[in-house]
Amino acid sequence: MLLSISDHLSRRWRHCLGVCVLGLMALAVSPVALADDTPTLLVMGDSLSAAYGIEQDEGWVSLLEARLDGKAEVVNASISGETSSGGASRLPDLLGQHEPHIVLLGLGGNDGLRGLPPKQLEANLAAMIEASRQAGAEVLLLGIDIPPNYGQAYRDAFTGVFFRLADTYDVALLPFLLDGVALEEGMMQSDGIHPTGIAQPIILDNVWPELVSLLERNGVHQAEVAGE
DSSP: OOOHHHHHHHHHHHHHHHHHHHHHHHHHHHHTTTTOOOOEEEEEEEETTTTTTGGGSSHHHHHHHHTTTTSSEEEEEOTTTOHHHHHHHHHHHHHHHHHSSEEEEEEEEHHHHHHHHHHHHHHHHHHHHHHHHHTTTTEEOOOOOOOGGGGHHHHHHHHHHHHHHHHHHHEESSSSTTTTTTTSTSBBBTSSSBGGGGGHHHHHHHHEEEEEEHHHHHTGGGGSSTOO
């Protein structure tokens, strides 16, 4: 009787041990069990990031996605005509939905073209930076300039917003998204505001150096990215 009980317990122990080992093996190979460590980039912009007037796949955000080649997910939440106020109102839902690791803030151009107060732009962008950080995301500010006909005082106050926010919150800053594009022949559409398709790779090359360090901190190394 004692041998029978001993044998029974031994068989149960071997069975339990086998189940545990199989379970651990399943966890080791199951894609569900593994955390998805692919970072997500959320682009919050206006027409400059929404490929206005050109094919969607020509836009710099689409080119960024192609360059990353699956090493990161890119969510383009840019809307033509968007102001900083509109972006600030939309961002909380987008943060909850996509849980981005990096947020690229490319808003302000429409605020400037409408002559809205720079302090309002600053408050809206500050709120977006704070919301992004509270959600665990890093931020890259994509600065923009406005035409000189708005007056130098307004222009200085407008562009100063981006530098001040970068200093205050210690976030990465690209001072001028359209550097090398805005005043170059053939780079702008007939409206003089929106870049052409051939300008998009230049815009991406403007963004890329500022974005690289953020990508590397989130596990995407430059040497691993397609075309690099």
